[in-house]
Amino acid sequence: MSSGQVNAVRGMNDISGEQARYFDLLEVTARQLLANYGYDHVRLPVVEKTELFCRSIGEVTDIVEKEMYTFADRNGDSLTLRPEGTAGCVRAAIENSWINQGAQKLYYMGPMFRHERPQKGRYRQFYQLGVETFGMAGPDIDAELILMSARLWKLLGIEAELLINSLGSATSRVAYREALTAYFSAHYDVLDEDSQKRLHRNPLRILDSKNPALKDVIAGAPKLSDWLDEASQASFSGLLAHLDAAGVAYRVEPTLVRGLDYYNDTVFEWVTTELGSQGTICAGGRYDGLVTQLGGKAVPAIGFALGMERVVALMQAKAQPIPSTLDVYVIAAGELAQRRVLALAESWRDALPSLRLMVHHGGGSFKNQFKKADKSGARFALVLGDDEVAQQKIGVKFLREETEQVLLSWTELPAWLSKQLSN
Numbered sequence: 552m553s554s555g556q557v558n559a560v561r562g563m564n565d566i567s568g569e570q571a572r573y574f575d576l577l578e579v580t581a582r583q584l585l586a587n588y589g590y591d592h593v594r595l596p597v598v599e600k601t602e603l604f605c606r607s608i609g610e611v612t613d614i615v616e617k618e619m620y621t622f623a624d625r626n627g628d629s630l631t632l633r634p635e636g637t638a639g640c641v642r643a644a645i646e647n648s649w650i651n652q653g654a655q656k657l658y659y660m661g662p663m664f665r666h667e668r669p670q671k672g673r674y675r676q677f678y679q680l681g682v683e684t685f686g687m688a689g690p691d692i693d694a695e696l697i698l699m700s701a702r703l704w705k706l707l708g709i710e711a712e713l714l715i716n717s718l719g720s721a722t723s724r725v726a727y728r729e730a731l732t733a734y735f736s737a738h739y740d741v742l743d744e745d746s747q748k749r750l751h752r753n754p755l756r757i758l759d760s761k762n763p764a765l766k767d768v769i770a771g772a773p774k775l776s777d778w779l780d781e782a783s784q785a786s787f788s789g790l791l792a793h794l795d796a797a798g799v800a801y802r803v804e805p806t807l808v809r810g811l812d813y814y815n816d817t818v819f820e821w822v823t824t825e826l827g828s829q830g831t832i833c834a835g836g837r838y839d840g841l842v843t844q845l846g847g848k849a850v851p852a853i854g855f856a857l858g859m860e861r862v863v864a865l866m867q868a869k870a871q872p873i874p875s876t877l878d879v880y881v882i883a884a885g886e887l888a889q890r891r892v893l894a895l896a897e898s899w900r901d902a903l904p905s906l907r908l909m910v911h912h913g914g915g916s917f918k919n920q921f922k923k924a925d926k927s928g929a930r931f932a933l934v935l936g937d938d939e940v941a942q943q944k945i946g947v948k949f950l951r952e953e954t955e956q957v958l959l960s961w962t963e964l965p966a967w968l969s970k971q972l973s974n
């Protein structure tokens with residue numbers, strides 16, 4: 552066995568510092584927003600039976616063909632680290648009878664795993680916020696999901712463009728699929744290897760190709776919109792009318808098909824040009840057939856998944872740096888001061904429950920402790936020496952502005968701080 556340092560698995564990241572603070576901000580904001588729209592949080596397993604993903608995502612998809620982390624359990628069962636959250640949520644909704652309890656609005660956040668080529672915005676462990684609804688046929692819920700995501704961008708101070716399309720019903724897709732196969736067969740030589748492979752197994756997936764060389768041939772392909780039946784057309788125009796009424800801009804994108812098999816009718820993506828080629832920050836759609844496909848009763852469903860790293864990257868690029876998480880850093884030198892400082896800090900925490908206060912640990916000279924205080928990002932250093940203890944006072948140094956140090960009594964400090972921090 553070799554000795555020395557052990558590093559993380561490629562494509563799996565440690566998240567810390569500013570990035571972690573932006574993740575927290577995204578999570579807190581999203582939780583509040585989802586609660587306001589009546590969504591319940593669910594916590595689901597990270598590991599599921601492999602069969603669940605093969606039967607839902609589809610055998611002829613990037614995910615199932617080449618991206619899953621699949622392994623044998625000790626008893627030989629084939630298990631897989633979830634590559635996405637919808638399949639597990641549908642499984643849970645059937646297994647726990649949620650789908651029999653009226654309309655459901657659910658969400659979850661957590662890591663997903665795909666063995667992709669790691670690059671900016673594409674990792675092997677990444678985080679998704681997933682939203683799933685059951686029991687609502689739309690198009691009003693479709694529209695509300697989109698309005699809710701639009702509101703989230705606004706709350707986070709980021710911008711994205713909405714692309715939207717209708718895939719139609721499963722039956723209309725059969726006819727469309729034939730037309731598409733005929734068209735791409737006539738352009739066989741232009742297709743790349745992946746697309747040639749997909750021609751007969753899943754030609755719709757060619758439309759989802761990211762290969763720029765295929766852009767023209769894809770643009771000339773038959774449009775799904777010409778194959779939609781009346782019900783799908785009515786649902787799609789109903790959705791667009793809701794978006795128009797709410798003033799949310801969108802672009803109908805006829806080649807938007809999404810990378811998973813279970814979608815029908817509404818599909819959408821939020822995209823940005825600011826992150827390079829991994830520009831989709833959120834994607835979703837209707838999947839009315841999936842619940843029966845996984846053994847449940849027929850229940851309409853729609854949801855979306857948001858790529859949290861990509862949203863965080865946008866937040867970092869757009870927003871002001873997150874303000875420091877500390878208000879005050881308390882330093883103490885001298886025997887009496889050291890003995891009193893923790894209890895005093897507790898009394899100030901009692902008086903100001905939202906105060907973000909850190910006490911210096913490990914002693915050292917005032918000079919060194921001041922350096923730590925400055926580095927902490929706090930607005931104030933509270934300075935306690937033996938003289939201050941004798942007078943029951945505390946020195947307050949402004950760390951971010953040119954203002955004279957002040958000396959306050961222990962009892963007047965909370966009110967003084969409260970006033971300063973509300974400015």
Ligand code: ATP
Nearest residue numbers: 667672673674677810831832833834856857858861
């Ligand atoms: P892409 O087209 O970028 O490969 P996808 O269609 O495979 O995305 P979905 O399965 O719809 O993605 O997942 C929803 C969102 O999760 C994506 O829009 C993206 O923001 C994020 N996402 C997907 N795969 C990754 C990954 N490997 N690393 C980071 N984020 C990801």
Ligand code: MG
Nearest residue numbers: 613614667810
């Ligand atoms: Mg992908």
